[in-house]
Amino acid sequence: MGNKIARTGLVEKCGVVGAASGNLEHTPKYLYYGLYALQHRGQEAAGIAVWNKDVRCHKGLGLVSHIFSNDILSNLAGNRGIGHTYYSIKLSVPENAQPHIVKTHVGDIAIAHNGIIVNSEELKSSLMKEGHVFVLGSEEEAMAYILARGIKDSGNVWRAIYGMMRKIKGSYALTIMINDRVFGVRDPYGIKPLCVGELDGGYGIASESVVFDVLGGRFLYDILPGEVVEITEDGVERRRFFEVEHTAHCFFEYVYFARADSVLDGREVYSVRRQIGRVLADEHPANADVVIPVPDSGRAQAYGFSEKSGIPIAEGLMKNRYSQRTFIMPTQLQRELSVRAKLNVVRSVVDGARVVLVDDSIVRGTTMRKIVRMLRKAGAKEVHVRIGSPPIIAPCYFGIDMTTRDQLIASGRTIDEIRRIIGADSLNYISVDGLVKAIGVDRNDLCLGCVTAEYPMNIPGEKHRFQERLDQFI
Ligand code: SF4
Structure with a gap:
């Protein structure tokens, strides 16, 4: 693969949520309490972006309960939205908190990401050569540009997400809002958790099932490795784009990261x-x-x-x-x-x-x-x-x-x-x-990987285990 891995500082472990509901007031509350339930996944920053004719966003540093107030949530009324809780920001400024929102020629793309893209430097430099200007310099910005190009070229959001998944390598559990549409995307190895649940008057996506308990909803299923879902207030559409012979769920989620009740x-x-x-x-x-x-x-x-x-x-x-x-x-x-x-x-x-x-x-x-x-x-x-x-x-x-x-x-x-x-x-x-x-x-x-020193995908300088490399099966 030969990718240069961008690992100059602390990297993230985060929680993501997404919600679609028929009630403008309910959506931000679902996102807020969803993030609150995922506070253990990140305590340094959090953010919520919603769609209500255009994208509105509020993010800040600190605990979820400190960042959002009733007034702020009232200003975030909308039918669709995503949220993110972050545990370590390289530069401690709120702009680096997620969701990252990128204005593109196909509209507003908001991305909340749990994971790390190991070939992000390579992707960013090729996008820059093509004339893309990075404001935050983040891998989420790179994903948004790739998505925007895919939507423009194919005219189809699903196809664009598939194209993005072919390009990015690493771990990712994503909630993405493209204008008024909300998607959940899980990497082909299923390294990070991501699941779908039913809410009163809608549907949601979350890093962990506990979110749906807290929201008084119903956990439905884990998003499969390599699968993409779209939620609306009426239902969930699922498409699985990749199926590897062996997944690579992070064992540490079971040992430490996830809440015991998930x-x-x-x-x-x-x-x-x-x-x-x-x-x-x-x-x-x-x-x-x-x-x-x-x-x-x-x-x-x-x-x-x-x-x-x-x-x-x-x-x-x-x-x-x-x-x-x-x-x-x-x-x-x-x-x-x-x-x-x-x-x-x-x-x-x-x-x-x-x-x-x-x-x-x-x-x-x-x-x-x-x-x-x-x-x-x-x-x-x-x-x-x-x-x-x-x-x-x-x-x-x-x-x-x-x-x-x-x-x-x-x-x-x-x-x-x-x-x-x-x-x-x-x-x-x-x-x-x-x-x-x-x-x-x-x-x-x-x-x-961290207890055997054998990784599920090719990492320069490390052993990768028997299975096919990500860049071989796509
Ligand atoms: S098992 Fe270890 S190396 Fe693999 S994703 Fe989890 S923490 Fe990282």
Whole structure:
């Protein structure tokens, strides 16, 4: 493929929504509460764009509830719309928040994107050579130009989306509004989740099924890898443009990113996490008095571990409920401070106990080291750490904030070396096979790139797994 990968800064993990309803007032509220339900997917910025004779948009930095007020939502009345919640903006200015709106010769195109386009630099430079002027310089702007050209050439929006999907390579779950039409687009590997649901008086698209629970609607189905849907207030039209032999659903969605009450590609996230805990207890038992979850990310796994091992579970760590997730804070300093601000030990649970501490993953190790230290300070006799994902040894190229190997504590280190760094008495991770078994999806249909260093598509300098390359099947 030979693509140059644009990875100069932090990359995104986001949530997207789309809605079409017969009620002008309902649509922005669906989008707002949809984004609110997806707040865990991004806390740095959010935006909503609606269609009401022309496109209207409001975006800002911060939490969804801080960006939008009733007055703002009233000004966003419209039948169709899309929204986005962002977790890390390279330059912290609201203009970089999504949806990105591009005025084109075929009308207004608004795009909300979860994922990363690995050949975006190549696409942008060829579009610039053709005379396109980039205002934001984003890959979403590039997609909009490609779409506009496709619509002009073919006169058909579906064909234009198909043409865009042939050109872009990487991970993408998109909601797109082209004038008054709203589409959902999922990449051929299905790396990022995207689903469709029914709403009172309309239909919606969202990164996770939980949105439809929150909106009082009904989750209908996952958008299939390589599929495009169009929603209106009356129904959903589906067209599948690509079908690969093996998909590559991001396993980390099940382990950490998605809300536990979501159902992704047919699997309830909470059940998967609990099963991971059971498998972990089977693979790596511990002699201990109490199982303590790292809240909230390790809770379901800890319940599974306790269930299988027979060791009682207790809330030995309390989380400040107003804190943000540390993994997705954009700078190291913020991450460090936020660990101390967000967790505290319940001394009566820990004092004199042999503790099994269960979490979903260790990325940089900063949080885990501090937690182990806090537990010891509170009187824990032993701390045995059990992790519900295999060691993260390689970067993610598909939109998750793990960009270089030197950020990853497990890259180039043995498990015993990591154990010593975090200060635990023992440390064990679930095996890749155990994880796959717990998720219940064929191993060949998961992306396991960051734990196996084998990626579902060709990444320069990395191994790609057996299957066909994206640029070979299109
Ligand atoms: S590399 Fe890891 S985090 Fe990135 S998409 Fe694949 S499994 Fe998910």
